[in-house]
Amino acid sequence: MITRDELQGSWTQLKGQIRERWGEITDDELQQVHGNAEELLGFLQKKTGESRQALESFVRDSLDQGSHYVQQAAETAREYARGAARSVREGYESLEQSVEEGYGEARQVVRARPVESIAAAFGAGLVAGVIVSLMFRSSRA
Secondary structure, eight states: OOOHHHHHHTHHHHHHHHHHHOTTOOHHHHHTTTTOHHHHHHHHHHHHOOOHHHHHHHHHHHHHHHHHHHHHHHHHHHHHHHHHHHHHHHHHHHHHHHHHHHHHHHHHHHHHOHHHHHHHHHHHHHHHHHHHHHHHHHHHO
16 A cells, blocks of 8 residues: 555655656646555546556656665765865865964974064064054944
8 A cells, every 4th residue: 555655755756757647637637636555546547547546556666766866865964974074184284284384383483483483473462463453343333
């Protein structure tokens, strides 16, 4: 027995396959039985003259094929997610390496020229303080 959930889950694909097999059936006619397996099978039997068993088999095969497509889509999505995770991990590792290299270079500069390093840090702090002060003044005005 075909359930309502099965029909609703693959309704668009099933509707397309019905219209492909029986071109005289319209979307409006199919909308009248949307989601109700008994009504759909009765409608198809009346419209096509085929046996209920043949129609049930057709609908079941169509639903199974739709579920196959869903499984393929899910696997493709998992593959993309794994690829994205791998790319993020590689990007993080590259960034981590760059930061470590920058930190090492900064340590070497500070050890080689401690006075200049302190003066540069003081100057940068002074400039940052002036910029922040000007921003606060302009936002209050």
